[in-house]
Amino acid sequence: MPIRKITKRVVSGNLLIQFKYAEEDSWTLNSAQTTFQTIGGVFINMTPQYADSILEVNVAGTLRSQNSNDTHDQFAFRLLVNNSEEYIQSHFLGQSPYGNAHSHSGGRNDRTAPTRRTGGVTNQATTFGFSHAYIPASTNAQRIETQTRNISSARNSLLIQDFFMITKEIGIPALGGLSGPQ
Amino acid sequence: MALTRVTKHIIHGSLLVQFKYTENSGSWVLSSSRTTFTKINNKNVVMTPQYADSILENSASMTMRQEAGNNNNDQLAIALFVNGSNEYEQTNVLGNQPYGNNHSHTGGRNDRTAPTRRHGHITNQRAAVGFTHTFTPASTNAQDMDVRARNISADRNFSVQDFFFICKEISIGITSLSGDQT
Numbered sequence: 001m002p003i004r005k006i007t008k009r010v011v012s013g014n015l016l017i018q019f020k021y022a023e024e025d026s027w028t029l030n031s032a033q034t035t036f037q038t039i040g041g042v043f044i045n046m047t048p049q050y051a052d053s054i055l056e057v058n059v060a061g062t063l064r065s066q067n068s069n070d071t072h073d074q075f076a077f078r079l080l081v082n083n084s085e086e087y088i089q090s091h092f093l094g095q096s097p098y099g100n101a102h103s104h105s106g107g108r109n110d111r112t113a114p115t116r117r118t119g120g121v122t123n124q125a126t127t128f129g130f131s132h133a134y135i136p137a138s139t140n141a142q143r144i145e146t147q148t149r150n151i152s153s154a155r156n157s158l159l160i161q162d163f164f165m166i167t168k169e170i171g172i173p174a175l176g177g178l179s180g181p182q
Numbered sequence: 183m184a185l186t187r188v189t190k191h192i193i194h195g196s197l198l199v200q201f202k203y204t205e206n207s208g209s210w211v212l213s214s215s216r217t218t219f220t221k222i223n224n225k226n227v228v229m230t231p232q233y234a235d236s237i238l239e240n241s242a243s244m245t246m247r248q249e250a251g252n253n254n255n256d257q258l259a260i261a262l263f264v265n266g267s268n269e270y271e272q273t274n275v276l277g278n279q280p281y282g283n284n285h286s287h288t289g290g291r292n293d294r295t296a297p298t299r300r301h302g303h304i305t306n307q308r309a310a311v312g313f314t315h316t317f318t319p320a321s322t323n324a325q326d327m328d329v330r331a332r333n334i335s336a337d338r339n340f341s342v343q344d345f346f347f348i349c350k351e352i353s354i355g356i357t358s359l360s361g362d363q364t
Contacts, residue, residue, distance in 0.1 A: 003185070006188055006190070012199070012232075013197035013198055013199045013353065014197070014198040014199065014200070014201055015198070016198065054201055056201075056348070058241075074308075087205075087207075087344070087346065088207075088344060089243075089244075089245050089310065089343070089344045090245070090343065090344070091245055091247050091308050091343065092245065092308060092310065093308065094306060094308060095306060095307055095308065126309065126310060127310065128310045129243070129310065129312065130243035130310075130312065130344075130346065131241040131242075131243050131312070131346060131348055132243070132346055133201070133203045133346075133348055170198060170201055172201075178199065178200040178202075178232075178351075179200050179201040179202060180201070180202065180203075181202075181203055181204065181205075182202050182203065182204040182226075182227050182228075
């Protein structure tokens with residue numbers, strides 16, 4: 001067989017090096033928890049193969065405030081990497097009731113709860129999620145987890161459902177100027 | 183040296199060519215008077231496609247909060263702009279409407295206080311907002327991409343928090359395997 005010359009052709013681009021994911025069907029944040037708690041105890045360990053890789057994290061889920069009938073019940077989420085806060089989203093839910101106070105219902109001395117608000121919502125629910133990226137700048141293992149906490153009153157528990165987290169390592173080639181934070 | 187036979191193996195696929203991101207941590211306020219699209223704290227990503235037939239993928243995440251709101255129908259919209267043109271838009275974010283019973287009689291049959299006024303409402307509405315979008319720029323000209331927000335009803339300030347924006351260039355390997363499917 002004749003020998004054929006093979007031509008080397010350089011293709012520049014980023015390589016998807018690792019792709020990991022984790023899931024939690026249902027998990028409840030206790031109403032007393034005003035410090036951040038890891039959702040379902042779920043985390044992903046990813047050891048970057050290259051120090052200049054980008055780690056991309058995608059999170060999705062739904063949340064529901066349980067039996068809520070108070071005001072300003074707010075929640076926050078954050079991405080925790082090796083016990084350091086990498087990204088935070090705050091002020092979920094927390095809609096305030098608003099409405100007219102009761103007016104006179106009889107004579108001038110006959111009021112029914114004049115300071116009571118008549119409007120409000122309960123069992124607030126919403127989807128949540130985020131996309132985030134960062135460069136760990138090392139090949140040390142990255143423990144990646146999503147946490148949540150009660151912000152304000154700590155009066156209602158929070159039900160997290162269908163939580164899904166994806167983590168990817170994306171290698172940056174020598175052509176580093178084409179990728180990274182802007 | 184003995185000759186080693188080299189087997190040529192062709193792999194078709196898409197290459198992640200560029201990966202860029204930007205962030206606006208904390209809060210940025212959209213004034214109530216802003217009914218035209220306004221760039222979120224002037225954050226943008228400029229990406230020059232290396233190939234004219236590449237796909238550009240965009241992911242945006244943030245939360246939005248109505249500031250001191252007590253009116254109904256306060257809605258807002260967000261949009262992806264590319265080189266100053268509206269590429270993708272999400273409308274009707276928030277905008278819950280009040281619902282409740284009318285005032286009843288408070289005195290005699292001719293003595294009503296605001297009989298058409300509704301009792302119930304909520305204020306300080308919040309939502310997690312985000313989108314995924316892709317397009318083919320069909321050129322290698324620089325693409326200046328940003329996310330903008332606007333008031334639809336011009337009644338309320340909105341706070342945009344924890345904004346994160348990712349842009350990727352994905353080259354198309356075999357055209358028929360990738361691209362617009364509409």
